[in-house]
Amino acid sequence: MTTSSELLDLSPVMPVVVLDDAEAAPDVARALLAGGIRTIELTLRTPAALEAIEKVASQVPDIVVGAGTVTTPEQAAQAADAGAAFLVTPGTTDALLDAVAATRLPFLPGAATVSEAMRLAERGLDTLKFFPAEASGGPAALKAFAGPLPHLKFCPTGGVSVANAPEYLGLSNVGCVGGSWLTPKDAVAARDFATIERLAKESAALAS
Numbered sequence: 001m002t003t004s005s006e007l008l009d010l011s012p013v014m015p016v017v018v019l020d021d022a023e024a025a026p027d028v029a030r031a032l033l034a035g036g037i038r039t040i041e042l043t044l045r046t047p048a049a050l051e052a053i054e055k056v057a058s059q060v061p062d063i064v065v066g067a068g069t070v071t072t073p074e075q076a077a078q079a080a081d082a083g084a085a086f087l088v089t090p091g092t093t094d095a096l097l098d099a100v101a102a103t104r105l106p107f108l109p110g111a112a113t114v115s116e117a118m119r120l121a122e123r124g125l126d127t128l129k130f131f132p133a134e135a136s137g138g139p140a141a142l143k144a145f146a147g148p149l150p151h152l153k154f155c156p157t158g159g160v161s162v163a164n165a166p167e168y169l170g171l172s173n174v175g176c177v178g179g180s181w182l183t184p185k186d187a188v189a190a191r192d193f194a195t196i197e198r199l200a201k202e203s204a205a206l207a208s
C-alpha cells in the first residue's frame with residue numbers, strides 16, 4: 001500500500017478504534033482481519049494508542065495499521081515512529097500538513113467544507129476524510145462536492161453506521177467509510193472478539 005487512494009480500496013469500512021489497553025490491540029486487529037477488514041485506524045485519543053500501533057504493526061503484519069486523531073505535528077512524528085502506515089486527521093492546519101508531509105506516509109486529512117477540500121487539493125492532496133460526515137450534510141453534501149470537485153475522493157466518518165454506510169458507498173467520490181461501530185467500547189473491554197469479528201464481517205460485505 002503506497003498511496004492514500006489505494007488505502008481507501010482495501011476495505012469498504014475503515015474501523016476507527018479507541019483502545020485504553022494496548023495489550024488488546026493485536027487481538028482486536030486479528031478479529032477485524034478474521035472478519036475480512038484489512039485496515040485499522042487506532043486513534044491517538046488514549047495514552048495507550050502509540051503502544052497499540054507498535055504492537056499491531058509488529059504482531060499483525062497482514063492488517064494495515066494507521067493513526068487517527070492526529071491533531072499536532074508532534075503526534076504525526078510519534079505515530080510514524082511507532083510504525084503507523086498511514087495518518088488520519090479530523091481537520092487540518094498548515095503546521096500539521098507540514099509535519100505529516102515530512103513523514104511521507106499516506107494521509108487522509110479531514111475536511112468538512114468545499115473550501116477546506118479545495119485548499120487541500122492545492123497542496124496535492126486528493127484523498128480526504130469528510131468529517132464530521134453526518135453533521136456536515138451527510139451523503140447529500142458529498143454528492144454535491146462531486147459536481148465541482150470530481151477528482152477528489154473521500155472517506156466520510158462521524159455518524160456513519162452499518163445502516164447509512166450504503167448511501168455513502170454508492171457515491172462516485174466515496175472510496176470507503178470510517179466508523180467506530182465495529183469495535184464497541186463494551187465489546188473491547190470484555191475482550192469479546194467474536195462480536196468484533198461479526199461486526200467486521202457485516203461491514204466487509206458492504207459493497208464499495
Ligand SMILES: O=C(O)C(=O)C[C@H](O)[C@H](O)COP(=O)(O)O
Nearest residue numbers: 016068069090157158159179180
Ligand atoms: O478521532 C478522530 O480523528 C475523528 O475525527 C473522529 C472519529 O473519526 C469519529 O469520532 C468516529 O465517528 P463515529 O463512528 O461516529 O464514532
